Amino acid sequence: MSPLLEFDNVTLSFGGLVAVDRLSFTVENGEVFAIVGPNGAGKSTAFNLISRFYDPVEGKIRLAGDDLVQHPSHDLAGLGVARTFQNIELFDQATVLENLLIGRHRFRKSNLLTEIAFTPFVRDQERQHRHAVEEVIDFLDLQPYREKRIAGLPYGVRKVVELGRALATKPRLLLLDEPASGLSVEETRDMAYWIEDIKKQMGITVLMVEHDMHLVSSVSDRVLAMADGHKLALGTPDEVQSHPAVLEAYLGAGDTADREAAE
Amino acid sequence: MRVVFKTSYDHDIGMFRHRAQATWYVLLLTGVLALPLLLGSFLIGEMTNMLIWAIAGMGLMILVGQTGQASLGHAAFLAIGAYANVILQQRAGLPFLVSFPLAGLIAGAAGVLLAIPTTRLHGIYLAIATLAVSILVEDFIVIAEPLTGGVGGMFAADITIFGYAINRYINPDAFYWLTLAVTLLVVYFYRNLLRSPLGRAFAAVRDSEISAQAMGVNVPRTKALAFGLSTGITGLAGALMGHYSGVITHENFTVIISIQMLLMIVIGGLGTIHGAFFGAMVVVFLPQALSFLRDWVSGMTGGGSVAISGLETAVFAMILIAFILFEPMGIYGRWLKIRTYFELFPFYRKNMFRRQKSYLKTERMR
Numbered sequence A: 001m002s003p004l005l006e007f008d009n010v011t012l013s014f015g016g017l018v019a020v021d022r023l024s025f026t027v028e029n030g031e032v033f034a035i036v037g038p039n040g041a042g043k044s045t046a047f048n049l050i051s052r053f054y055d056p057v058e059g060k061i062r063l064a065g066d067d068l069v070q071h072p073s074h075d076l077a078g079l080g081v082a083r084t085f086q087n088i089e090l091f092d093q094a095t096v097l098e099n100l101l102i103g104r105h106r107f108r109k110s111n112l113l114t115e116i117a118f119t120p121f122v123r124d125q126e127r128q129h130r131h132a133v134e135e136v137i138d139f140l141d142l143q144p145y146r147e148k149r150i151a152g153l154p155y156g157v158r159k160v161v162e163l164g165r166a167l168a169t170k171p172r173l174l175l176l177d178e179p180a181s182g183l184s185v186e187e188t189r190d191m192a193y194w195i196e197d198i199k200k201q202m203g204i205t206v207l208m209v210e211h212d213m214h215l216v217s218s219v220s221d222r223v224l225a226m227a228d229g230h231k232l233a234l235g236t237p238d239e240v241q242s243h244p245a246v247l248e249a250y251l252g253a254g255d256t257a258d259r260e261a262a263e
Numbered sequence B: 001m002r003v004v005f006k007t008s009y010d011h012d013i014g015m016f017r018h019r020a021q022a023t024w025y026v027l028l029l030t031g032v033l034a035l036p037l038l039l040g041s042f043l044i045g046e047m048t049n050m051l052i053w054a055i056a057g058m059g060l061m062i063l064v065g066q067t068g069q070a071s072l073g074h075a076a077f078l079a080i081g082a083y084a085n086v087i088l089q090q091r092a093g094l095p096f097l098v099s100f101p102l103a104g105l106i107a108g109a110a111g112v113l114l115a116i117p118t119t120r121l122h123g124i125y126l127a128i129a130t131l132a133v134s135i136l137v138e139d140f141i142v143i144a145e146p147l148t149g150g151v152g153g154m155f156a157a158d159i160t161i162f163g164y165a166i167n168r169y170i171n172p173d174a175f176y177w178l179t180l181a182v183t184l185l186v187v188y189f190y191r192n193l194l195r196s197p198l199g200r201a202f203a204a205v206r207d208s209e210i211s212a213q214a215m216g217v218n219v220p221r222t223k224a225l226a227f228g229l230s231t232g233i234t235g236l237a238g239a240l241m242g243h244y245s246g247v248i249t250h251e252n253f254t255v256i257i258s259i260q261m262l263l264m265i266v267i268g269g270l271g272t273i274h275g276a277f278f279g280a281m282v283v284v285f286l287p288q289a290l291s292f293l294r295d296w297v298s299g300m301t302g303g304g305s306v307a308i309s310g311l312e313t314a315v316f317a318m319i320l321i322a323f324i325l326f327e328p329m330g331i332y333g334r335w336l337k338i339r340t341y342f343e344l345f346p347f348y349r350k351n352m353f354r355r356q357k358s359y360l361k362t363e364r365m366r
């Protein structure tokens, strides 16, 4: 069986800058796969490639064996790929409930005419959407914020709402771009529990970018470390953290030399 | 403040928040239905005018308030609706009941056509493109004399519905009720849209195109639909406007009207149905109030009538600036505050509606 997600020698450059450089890796069904790397390594760009915001210059990205190039970016939700954004992209003037309901857009069966007439079919569909969204609200403890506008919510809550919106699409593959950045210690711990549950209870495969190595090693099965667009190391969290190339990229060549001298 | 206990999802899906709200709207509906019994024909005419502008405003509101796309060209679609309606009646001999919806469809189709090349544009660029359309249509009306009557314009015949003639001067009440019926229909459709997936997709496009896309919203298509719906409704208003004024010329649909429509919905309150109505009231009744005031002043001073040209526009602009500075949520926003004040009396806090400072969005994609 083909892996759920496959990067096959993918390259993307912005002008002269090669943001993703002949990158290859696979994400297997049911795992939590983390990408780590210093700022500007190309992690978010890899996500944006999966979301089809950019066309790769070279190489192929496959979802369950299906070449993604043939799909426009609004197809991805329908294919079972949901994501969050590094800088939170919620619908700020809408309520939490409405944001989550937009996650259900891929299940829309009604059209303009039935909706403006609000036929019984549309009403029934709304009930089902609402039911599905309430499950997400319960899962993430968002009850107190249901009717609140995003524009007035604290940062930590927005992060959770964005996770909820992605879950509302009932994805197969969930892309989380720095789910814990800017969160407090408690909020990060909640996030770790949720990621575990998303994997174990919901059976969703998670691909995440994260700088918090503690979170990464506690939830992920495999880790890809990258720098300057290319792969440094791939393996279990422990393997990657102790890989010489990774240590070098994080601490800089000078630091490693200093440490070796000290030893 | 009222606490609403909800016992089923239908409470949120329903039209009204609670029983009392529904009661208020039923009372309001009864009031507006009975209005011709209370008002004379002049005021009923003004009310009709207000409703027509409210329909036009709701059309623009769908695009600007709901979908976040700018338009400085909506007078063009008023014109398309007005001319299509009259031309279909005169040239094709169609009855009002057919020409009227067709006029809306034609204006809607024109909006979709405009959307196809412009959906990639944002903000000021989109505003300029739509402004250009407004100017083009105005010129086209003048040039296409065989079709539109050129500078002379066209006469709009009386509306006839199954042989019953409706004319603004002969039976203003019937004209009012007809316009009211169209208004209510548009409000009903608009309200349904807001509680449906498409309405949420509009909001998604407005607030973040990039994540709308990631949620499976086809952004260009959604924008085209918003344009089509918006211009279609505005076209219906245009058709009614034609019958209301009896004669239509390019001067009824200048760029100034386009701008005025945008100001109208901003003053009324962006993104709400109420806002379209409040804005229309300002547009229609402000000139009345000003001329009343002017007569009063000249009566006091004993002099002849003081005619200050451009006074209306200046006052309008001043009101707009005041709203942008002090009440960006428009008249409807102010109304909500006043209502909350009374509901909570004496516990209202001054900064209750102050928006929490939103964090800076740095490093946004694209």
Ligand SMILES: Nc1ncnc2c1ncn2[C@@H]1O[C@H](COP(=O)(O)OP(=O)(O)OP(=O)(O)O)[C@@H](O)[C@H]1O
Pocket: A014, A017, A019, A037, A038, A039, A040, A041, A042, A043, A044, A045, A046, A086, B365, B366
């Ligand atoms: N749209 C763009 N146009 C031009 N350059 C870009 C664009 N997006 C990203 N880049 C560049 O590509 C490189 C990789 O950026 P990317 O956002 O993928 O990094 P990242 O690994 O997510 O880093 P961070 O940890 O800071 O989020 C950076 O040098 C960045 O400046």
Ligand SMILES: [Mg+2]
Pocket: A043, A044, A045, A086
């Ligand atoms: Mg990033």
